[in-house]
Amino acid sequence: MPSTKTFFYAKNLNDVFYQLKNISELNIVGGCTSFVGKNLPDKALSIRDIADLKVIDKRERYIDLGAALSLSEIEDLGEANLPKIFYEAITTIANRNVRNIATVGGNICTKDFYNTLYAPLLALDARVEFMEEDDSHLQAIMRFDSIPHGMILSKVRLPLEEWEISVFRRLGPPNSINELSAGFAFLANSQKNQISDLRIAYAGSFKFRDIDLENKLIGAHLPLSNTAISNFMLEAEDFFNRAIKDKGVNDILKRQFWNLVKYSLEQLT
Numbered sequence: 386m387p388s389t390k391t392f393f394y395a396k397n398l399n400d401v402f403y404q405l406k407n408i409s410e411l412n413i414v415g416g417c418t419s420f421v422g423k424n425l426p427d428k429a430l431s432i433r434d435i436a437d438l439k440v441i442d443k444r445e446r447y448i449d450l451g452a453a454l455s456l457s458e459i460e461d462l463g464e465a466n467l468p469k470i471f472y473e474a475i476t477t478i479a480n481r482n483v484r485n486i487a488t489v490g491g492n493i494c495t496k497d498f499y500n501t502l503y504a505p506l507l508a509l510d511a512r513v514e515f516m517e518e519d520d521s522h523l524q525a526i527m528r529f530d531s532i533p534h535g536m537i538l539s540k541v542r543l544p545l546e547e548w549e550i551s552v553f554r555r556l557g558p559p560n561s562i563n564e565l566s567a568g569f570a571f572l573a574n575s576q577k578n579q580i581s582d583l584r585i586a587y588a589g590s591f592k593f594r595d596i597d598l599e600n601k602l603i604g605a606h607l608p609l610s611n612t613a614i615s616n617f618m619l620e621a622e623d624f625f626n627r628a629i630k631d632k633g634v635n636d637i638l639k640r641q642f643w644n645l646v647k648y649s650l651e652q653l654t
């Protein structure tokens with residue numbers, strides 16, 4: 386017998402937390418686009434229209450984006466108001482119709498898969514805010530695995546540093562997500578002809594970012610020599626293989642990682 390699906394309605398955050406407390410196994414959802422072709426949860430409450438979760442707050446060093454903002458609302462802020470790599474990643478997701486419905490919170494919270502925005506968020510050292518009835522806390526996305534019980538994702542905080550080199554690639558089929566989908570992000574800055582900051586992130590059915598690996602190139606002189614690139618590629622291969630061991634990552638995604646790391650490093654020559 387098909388199971389009954391119930392969609393609950395909330396006008397504000399008080400309603401959301403009241404229902405979370407009183408309805409067992411209630412799932413917080415955004416635009417539900419991640420469920421296309423799959424089963425919707427039996428009990429769902431969409432936070433898409435909660436005004437408090439649609440905040441856009443731009444400061445000197447960061448911008449806060451409410452979890453209920455649609456991807457197209459964020460896209461409409463324009464590249465000048467967002468980290469370039471994040472803006473680029475948003476524009477590669479699905480198409481404008483899906484982006485009108487899909488929320489940034491849903492992109493981050495999808496279970497068992499790190500969606501297109503994940504690698505740029507990892508590379509940017511973004512932070513995510515979790516909220517419960519009378520408390521909230523910000524946490525580095527690097528340390529985020531799943532939403533704490535009884536909480537919702539309320540916003541994401543993006544640092545607004547400038548990056549000299551910014552490379553983003555969305556991998557996989559163009560209009561859907563499958564096991565060959567992944568996002569790659571590379572950021573680099575230099576000072577006095579030496580690499581001063583470097584970030585490499587890769588995410589899909591797995592997530593990868595390793596600060597020890599990145600540190601191996603901090604201080605390297607620019608332009609990078611071919612030998613420096615080859616040596617770093619060996620290190621990157623070793624770090625990545627260890628991180629994804631036993632995770633069944635497809636060989637195509639492994640090869641794409643090497644190619645993209647090499648391509649990105651060549652931007653520093």
Ligand SMILES: Cc1cc2nc3c(=O)[nH]c(=O)nc-3n(C[C@H](O)[C@H](O)[C@H](O)COP(=O)(O)OP(=O)(O)OC[C@H]3O[C@@H](n4cnc5c(N)ncnc54)[C@H](O)[C@@H]3O)c2cc1C
Nearest residue numbers: 415416417418419478479487488490491492494500501538
């Ligand atoms: C045709 C098509 C193409 C697509 N292409 C892409 C693509 O290229 N890249 C990509 O990344 N995705 C893609 N998607 C998947 C999806 O559209 C996006 O990931 C989207 O951002 C999900 O947002 P949503 O609001 O619809 O999330 P939902 O489907 O509503 O939710 C996703 C998950 O997050 C949880 N959740 C949502 N919001 C919150 C919150 N605030 N707090 C706690 N938990 C929450 C839900 O319980 C659920 O588990 C595609 C989908 C379709 C239909």
